[in-house]
Amino acid sequence: MSRMLLLPGDGIGPEVLAQAERVIEALNRDFGLDVEVQSALLGGASIDTYGTPLTAETLAQAKASDVILMGSVGGPKWSDTPFDRRPEQGLLDLRKGLSLFANLRPAKCFAALTDSSTLKPEVVAGLDLVFVRELIGGVYFGEPRGIEALADGGRRGFNTQSYTDEEVRRVARTAFELARTRSSRLCSVDKSNVMEAGLLWREEVTMLGASDYPDVDLSHMYADNCAMQLVREPRQFDVILTDNLFGDLLSDAAAMLTGSLGMLPSAALGESGKSSLYEPIHGSAPDIAGKDLANPCATILSLAMALRHGLERPDLAERVESAVARALDEGYRTAELTGGSHRVGTAAMGQAIIARLHA
Numbered sequence: 134m135s136r137m138l139l140l141p142g143d144g145i146g147p148e149v150l151a152q153a154e155r156v157i158e159a160l161n162r163d164f165g166l167d168v169e170v171q172s173a174l175l176g177g178a179s180i181d182t183y184g185t186p187l188t189a190e191t192l193a194q195a196k197a198s199d200v201i202l203m204g205s206v207g208g209p210k211w212s213d214t215p216f217d218r219r220p221e222q223g224l225l226d227l228r229k230g231l232s233l234f235a236n237l238r239p240a241k242c243f244a245a246l247t248d249s250s251t252l253k254p255e256v257v258a259g260l261d262l263v264f265v266r267e268l269i270g271g272v273y274f275g276e277p278r279g280i281e282a283l284a285d286g287g288r289r290g291f292n293t294q295s296y297t298d299e300e301v302r303r304v305a306r307t308a309f310e311l312a313r314t315r316s317s318r319l320c321s322v323d324k325s326n327v328m329e330a331g332l333l334w335r336e337e338v339t340m341l342g343a344s345d346y347p348d349v350d351l352s353h354m355y356a357d358n359c360a361m362q363l364v365r366e367p368r369q370f371d372v373i374l375t376d377n378l379f380g381d382l383l384s385d386a387a388a389m390l391t392g393s394l395g396m397l398p399s400a401a402l403g404e405s406g407k408s409s410l411y412e413p414i415h416g417s418a419p420d421i422a423g424k425d426l427a428n429p430c431a432t433i434l435s436l437a438m439a440l441r442h443g444l445e446r447p448d449l450a451e452r453v454e455s456a457v458a459r460a461l462d463e464g465y466r467t468a469e470l471t472g473g474s475h476r477v478g479t480a481a482m483g484q485a486i487i488a489r490l491h492a
């Protein structure tokens with residue numbers, strides 16, 4: 134028996150996670166999955182109940198779980214509170230508290246959605262790349278940070294971009310290992326032309342590649358060029374290794390290559406054998422929350438990643454991914470996706486996927 138913790142969060146989080154939960158129930162009932170599910174509050178929902186976005190109990194519960202599946206956190210209700218009491222801080226504390234340093238964000242264009250991208254079909258058809266985003270370092274966590282009053286009466290906001298050699302090496306290892314299971318090509322993305330932390334990043338990745346992964350074809354790219362190349366010719370990439378902030382930005386941009394932000398799953402991994410966290414890359418989408426409009430595919434595909442990486446059930450991961458592909462092939466589309474023949478809401482999309490688990 135494996136243990137899974139569900140953290141629905143805020144906005145569309147509970148809506149999309151409810152669909153993933155139905156998939157888990159179906160897998161437990163019909164396909165030999167043996168997962169015990171618990172739920173807890175995270176983000177704004179936790180602030181409203183406990184006054185803090187992540188309680189010590191929930192963190193302990195997460196540590197005691199094999200895998201954690203999260204919806205999304207945040208929203209306008211909490212956007213005026215100090216950083217340490219914002220919903221997003223709960224997620225950052227969870228990632229840090231579990232030492233989840235490597236964030237895999239696959240951007241895959243399903244055949245049925247080739248026409249749903251804002252880019253030409255011939256640019257995105259067959260796209261299949263993965264970001265390996267460093268997740269618990271960089272400017273998100275660097276000190277000092279703050280907003281201070283200046284002598285002239287003005288104010289200064291400041292954050293610190295910081296990486297140690299070991300922080301770079303451990304996430305780079307994940308990326309090199311992943312590249313070996315794919316086409317053995319790795320592109321490391323940084324701003325080593327501008328930042329010392331970027332220069333150290335490039336040097337460490339280069340040294341690690343030369344010493345431990347000479348078989349992997351390593352290239353480097355500046356982050357601004359990478360943003361441009363992603364929309365110019367995205368299929369040149371296979372595995373992209375990058376830092377916390379660039380990975381956040383570039384993965385949202387890459388989402389549109391696949392048709393929608395609502396399609397991209399993610400896996401946050403730490404040391405093997407420890408708990409890992411799975412979540413769609415999108416946010417709480419306050420503009421569509423509570424309307425049965427959200428696309429649950431990213432969350433259901435995140436569950437597939439949990440089955441593959443955390444629960445050692447690659448067979449069930451493939452079953453879930455195939456069910457998503459089939460639902461799309463048969464024309465099921467949530468509101469934000471173009472094309473298709475069955476315009477459905479969040480719950481009906483979940484149902485369409487569950488119905489295709491058996492095929």
Ligand SMILES: NC(=O)c1ccc[n+]([C@@H]2O[C@H](COP(=O)([O-])OP(=O)(O)OC[C@H]3O[C@@H](n4cnc5c(N)ncnc54)[C@H](O)[C@@H]3O)[C@@H](O)[C@H]2O)c1
Binds near residue numbers: 207415
């Ligand atoms: N991992 C997370 O929990 C996470 C990620 C990103 C943003 N956020 C938070 O979410 C809140 C809203 O942020 P935002 O509006 O900038 O980003 P967002 O990702 O919530 O939404 C951006 C746009 O994409 C659409 N969208 C997102 N997910 C969708 C889905 N599954 N189906 C259909 N459409 C979808 C939204 O309707 C919106 O128009 C903020 O508080 C932000 O901090 C949380």
Ligand SMILES: CC(C)[C@H](C(=O)O)[C@@H](O)C(=O)O
Binds near residue numbers: 207221224381414
């Ligand atoms: C909500 C926020 C902390 C988070 C991030 O910036 O990492 C989100 O944008 C993401 O992509 O998971």
Ligand SMILES: [Mg+2]
Binds near residue numbers: 381382385414
């Ligand atoms: Mg993001």
